[in-house]
Amino acid sequence: MKLLLMLAFAHIRGRLRQMTVAGLGVALGVGFSIAMAALMQGSQQDFVRQLVDAMPHVEVLDELRRPAPQPAEQVFAAAEFFGLRPVDDQRGIRNPAAVEAALRTWVPGQIAPALRIQAVARFSGREAGVVLYGVLPRQEAQVSSIARDFVVGSFSELAAGGNNVIMGRALADKLGAALGSSVSLVTGSGQARDFRIVGLFHTGARSRDEGEVYVALKGAQTLSGRPNAINTIRIRLDDPARSQEVAARAEIQIGQKAVSWEEANQAVLEALTIRNVIMYTVVAAIMLVAGFGIFNIVSTITHEKARDIAILKSLGFPEADMRRLFLLEGLVIGAVGSLLGWITGYGLCLVLVSIPIKLEELGGATRLPLAWSLLHYVLATGFALMAAGIAGYLPARRAARLNPVDIIRGAT
């Protein structure tokens, strides 16, 4: 092995310039792969963090996984019924106080019940459809990310008076209302009441800023004509990663649908998976190109050193040694290139994080989110060595089969 390394390095020395170029190809491939992986994973983590932060980690809804069986179906063992008049389902979580108490015994996080209804906000002749949340201010402040996004006021203002409302600044602007304005809220059942704006928030997410209003739970219940009703329990976990487990357990315990943030955002998460597939495809493509560089140089060497191969074989080096020799040369380029690639990748990451980026919504300058992970380096190197190994092995195999007699005859 030491001998083969010595022979390999002799060949590499003889073609140092091409070797360097091939090595740089690998280095750039590895470097860009590392930087790209850091950027992709970083932005993904950042995105997921914002996503998770903005929404309840688990939400218990007043729905069932499957529609409730109708009484007729339970009585008769028939396959299908037509023309049945379904029993009116009194929407809402049944026995909300007991459910909330049951969850509190084991859920590792904060819990807030709410009544969510559709409503229209009206002010000086202008209207906007909104989602109206009737909340318990103190508990809501513990689960909602809006608690941090208030421009004026806070959830506790809702406790101060029964007719107080909090809305997004964007919605208030749209209605032409301002802090202290009296806005009329109308529900689907036709009931209307005036509420005074006591708080404004700005989250940066337009659907929330223009579409959500918060009032005290009692107010919402009165407005919808459903006293004591609750149709959603939102849970903010200490560890968002446990959301699926908690959702599953809650669903079994309560018998109503409990949705984790992963389930609620499945489409988005799937899009992220596709993004990762694209990234690995690009990395593979880069390595393929780097592999061609290695293949090229090792091929050149095997041709150039055909005489050396014949000499070594005539001295008694077996074919396997010749294969190993040129494979080794490919791997040496791959390894040296990878090492340079680490430096390149690290350098690129440093450059990337130092670039300030102006973001409108989040206000002010931020940096690109980068994930620093040793795994990126290991993966890129793994890819590079694999490419180098294949690129070295192909010409190595051909070189090993070379018949020394042909070359010896040709040379004399």
Place this chain on the structure above:
Amino acid sequence: MTGLIETEHLTRTLPSVVPVTLVRDVTLRVAPGEFVALTGPSGSGKSSLLYLLGLLDQPTSGTVRIDGRDTRHMSEAERSGFRLQGIGFVFQFHFLLPEFTIRENVEIPMLRLGRLPPSAIRRRAEDLLAQLGLAGHLAKRPDQISGGQRQRVAVARALANDPPLILADEPTGSLDRKSSGQVFTILQSLSRAEGKTVIAVTHDLSLAALTDRQLELVDGALTTPG
């Protein structure tokens, strides 16, 4: 290994539209310690026969037996192993590795065999080269010495693993009379003093006269039974 080498009806044909027969039905026996000259006109198949004897090439039919062992069914790795330990080749053209120094060239077969520790390998390489009058050129590369010196390096390399069988293909082909004499005297002493079997191809009849026995090839076949 003793260096006994025998062939039976050895034939080598190159497959082509009109097959070319390089070696034709050669049966010979060279005893351990014998010094044999292989002569014959150019193109008579001397080199081809030597490649077969050295297991570099494989016969179309017939067998090569070394030390009584049939080499026909050996694997590529086994034949390589045999060459490494048992056979020293000296080619007409020196065939040294150009990237390495003279000493490294002699060390490489020993390093591959790995029987001696590195320090002993180094010493043996220096001793061999000194015996062949190359003590002052150890650190030079093949292109920095003369043709005769290169040929002597090739002899040193062939002797590195102390093989019982030396095959030399016109080792003096590119040398002047004095250098040729030197190389042949060395080969002669290897046979006489060290009991090695030496088979050397030569055109030069005065050199052939230094050997124990002469075999002549014409058109790939021996003129007298070997």
